[in-house]
Amino acid sequence: MLRNDPSPSTPRSTKPMDRVLFGDNQFFGVNHMSEEKARAQSMRFQDLQAIIDVLDAAYQEGIRTFMCTSHDRVAQICDHFRANPQKYPDYQFFPCMPYAHKYANAVTEHGMIEALRMFLPQDGAVAAMLKGGMALANKDIAAIMQLLIDAEMKMFHGLSTPVVFMQNVITDLLLGLRMDECFRIFHDHVRARYGAEPGYITMNVPRLLDVLDRLGIDNPIVCANFNKIGFRMCGGIEAYEAAVAQRKFRPVAMSILASGAISPREAIEYVCSKPQIESLVFGASSRANIRQTKALIDELSARA
Amino acid sequence: MVGLGKMGLSHLAILRAHPAIDLVAGCDSTAYLTDILQKHAGLRCYADLDRMLGAEQLDALVVATPSKLHASMVQRALDDGLHVFCEKPFVLDVADGERLAALAREKARVTQVGYHYRFVGAFREAARVVASGALGTIHHVRAEAFGPVVLRRKGGTWRSTKSEGGGALYDYACHAIDLVNFVVGVPTEVGGVVRASVFSRDVDDEVYATLRFEGGASGQLSVNWSDESFRKMSTRISVWGTNGRITADRQECQLYLRERHDALPGIDKGWTVRYTTDLSEPVWFYLRGEEYSAQIDYFANSVNTGRLDGENSFESALATDRVVAMLLGEAPVHPPAVTSAPPRKSLWSRLAG
Numbered sequence: 001m002l003r004n005d006p007s008p009s010t011p012r013s014t015k016p017m018d019r020v021l022f023g024d025n026q027f028f029g030v031n032h033m034s035e036e037k038a039r040a041q042s043m044r045f046q047d048l049q050a051i052i053d054v055l056d057a058a059y060q061e062g063i064r065t066f067m068c069t070s071h072d073r074v075a076q077i078c079d080h081f082r083a084n085p086q087k088y089p090d091y092q093f094f095p096c097m098p099y100a101h102k103y104a105n106a107v108t109e110h111g112m113i114e115a116l117r118m119f120l121p122q123d124g125a126v127a128a129m130l131k132g133g134m135a136l137a138n139k140d141i142a143a144i145m146q147l148l149i150d151a152e153m154k155m156f157h158g159l160s161t162p163v164v165f166m167q168n169v170i171t172d173l174l175l176g177l178r179m180d181e182c183f184r185i186f187h188d189h190v191r192a193r194y195g196a197e198p199g200y201i202t203m204n205v206p207r208l209l210d211v212l213d214r215l216g217i218d219n220p221i222v223c224a225n226f227n228k229i230g231f232r233m234c235g236g237i238e239a240y241e242a243a244v245a246q247r248k249f250r251p252v253a254m255s256i257l258a259s260g261a262i263s264p265r266e267a268i269e270y271v272c273s274k275p276q277i278e279s280l281v282f283g284a285s286s287r288a289n290i291r292q293t294k295a296l297i298d299e300l301s302a303r304a
Numbered sequence: 305m306v307g308l309g310k311m312g313l314s315h316l317a318i319l320r321a322h323p324a325i326d327l328v329a330g331c332d333s334t335a336y337l338t339d340i341l342q343k344h345a346g347l348r349c350y351a352d353l354d355r356m357l358g359a360e361q362l363d364a365l366v367v368a369t370p371s372k373l374h375a376s377m378v379q380r381a382l383d384d385g386l387h388v389f390c391e392k393p394f395v396l397d398v399a400d401g402e403r404l405a406a407l408a409r410e411k412a413r414v415t416q417v418g419y420h421y422r423f424v425g426a427f428r429e430a431a432r433v434v435a436s437g438a439l440g441t442i443h444h445v446r447a448e449a450f451g452p453v454v455l456r457r458k459g460g461t462w463r464s465t466k467s468e469g470g471g472a473l474y475d476y477a478c479h480a481i482d483l484v485n486f487v488v489g490v491p492t493e494v495g496g497v498v499r500a501s502v503f504s505r506d507v508d509d510e511v512y513a514t515l516r517f518e519g520g521a522s523g524q525l526s527v528n529w530s531d532e533s534f535r536k537m538s539t540r541i542s543v544w545g546t547n548g549r550i551t552a553d554r555q556e557c558q559l560y561l562r563e564r565h566d567a568l569p570g571i572d573k574g575w576t577v578r579y580t581t582d583l584s585e586p587v588w589f590y591l592r593g594e595e596y597s598a599q600i601d602y603f604a605n606s607v608n609t610g611r612l613d614g615e616n617s618f619e620s621a622l623a624t625d626r627v628v629a630m631l632l633g634e635a636p637v638h639p640p641a642v643t644s645a646p647p648r649k650s651l652w653s654r655l656a657g
């Protein structure tokens with residue numbers, strides 16, 4: 001099993017991803033449908049044990065991959081899994097970095113450079129340069145990005161992290177800014193240092209694929225909304241369907257239920273009708289919901 | 305565009321992704337930022353607005369600098385005959401705003417201010433329902449904005465500096481006020497204004513006020529950007545009328561009708577809830593929310609079609625600035641509640657002396 005022990009010699013994962021991945025939005029008050037529901041969830045999951053209980057329920061239903069942001073509280077979840085390897089022998093994390101509000105709030109409060117400094121190792125060379133206002137004078141964007149990735153990966157130390165995702169806010173910001181080489185930097189660093197496969201979460205699949213193609217990033221893992229009503233599938237549902245059918249990438253479907261706007265069976269039927277979609281990520285808070293969704297995915301995947 | 309801070313970078317990404325916009329150059333006085341954008345994003349950059357305007361052939365300028373710079377930069381752009389998109393708040397001084405709105409009108413330039421909530425599906429739906437008359441006579445509106453911006457004494461960006469247009473009034477409250485203007489109309493009077501600091505030294509962190517409207521309706525404004533219980537900015541508007549009420553936030557729109565109304569065919573009495581999945585119009589590029597892309601697309605369309613009286617024009621944003629001026633006239637900022645208040649006694653010890 002792959003463990004997140006930074007070393008360039010770790011073999012890279014070429015294994016397929018699990019069919020079903022467990023998401024983390026419900027744990028951190030993210031709900032695209034209702035702020036009230038989001039608040040109720042963040043109250044419920046204030047207690048770490050409540051989160052672990054749900055992850056355990058998912059695990060018992062056969063879901064052994066947790067796709068999660070590098071939210072501060074994920075560090076505690078990681079501690080639990082590190083402390084109980086015998087209980088979860090095959091468990092793996094797909095970190096998604098960064099938890100963007102952490103950065104956004106820091107930038108609002110402290111300004112861009114000061115915020116950057118807060119997230120970099122305090123004793124590092126770059127931090128030292130930043131202190132003197134010199135850091136970015138060299139414009140060594142690769143070094144800074146690598147340090148930021150390492151900082152986010154710290155909480156996953158010792159755990160299996162075969163795929164590491166760039167969060168959509170960052171992917172799409174870089175995409176719009178045309179800072180294409182950042183995708184290459186991320187790709188190379190995730191592979192070299194973590195022996196993991198890089199993935200990109202985006203709301204703009206066709207546009208991102210064009211850029212990754214140009215960079216020569218072959219068969220990338222791309223996680224995006226795939227749902228029957230085309231919710232937040234920028235470029236249009238037809239363009240997404242064409243991309244899935246014709247282009248070489250490893251799609252991971254999220255927001256399958258479009259925050260509840262589609263009935264589960266209909267929603268999962270749609271995604272399972274695209275055999276190229278490798279994995280489906282969903283989040284749920286109750287055992288019954290997890291079981292029902294997992295069973296539907298198993299049933300409809302087998303049929304497809 | 306000029307101003308490449310947090311909001312500026314978000315605009316820059318959206319502008320560069322727009323198929324009909326050729327983002328020619330960027331301008332910011334922060335050299336490390338422009339150096340990086342030049343080197344890694346291939347963007348031609350300037351440190352000085354005058355130099356950029358002198359060197360480039362432009363049709364329009366996007367202004368996303370700190371608020372106190374808006375007036376002079378918008379003036380400069382209009383003098384050059386450019387269409388202007390300006391981040392909110394429009395300007396800090398109503399007199400500047402009136403002059404600039406008049407100048408834009410005289411030069412027949414497209415103007416738009418970044419009140420992006422007017423492009424959020426749920427708020428548009430609220431405005432549509434209120435305008436339809438289905439709620440009957442409107443008698444009250446409540447606008448709220450809460451979020452985690454200033455959570456401690458420390459912190460030193462322009463947002464915490466009074467003279468630069470910092471404070472919750474110019475940041476959060478402007479959005480809430482503009483939403484009131486959008487959904488129910490512009491208040492004519494304000495009263496009972498509270499502008500208080502929770503943590504900030506120099507600016508307000510919370511703003512509360514009563515609003516009065518022509519026709520007698522009242523309103524409440526409640527804004528607090530020092531509330532950590534919110535993950536990010538959360539804005540909500542509720543409107544009460546004689547035939548029901550509506551509450552909208554970014555995600556959903558909850559309508560309660562006492563009786564069916566001809567103006568809303570197909571909507572039954574009782575609750576009707578519509579969600580963002582249903583209310584959002586697709587955009588060509590998504591970053592953080594459809595509304596940010598939609599407003600830029602709207603601006604580009606206005607420029608292409610010569611639409612001068614579109615959503616969020618300078619005139620419209622000036623109405624928000626006028627309400628801000630009324631709130632400023634009403635009350636100075638109270639000092640920080642956290643340090644100035646004596647240690648609170650419990651109810652029991654107060655009763656017992």
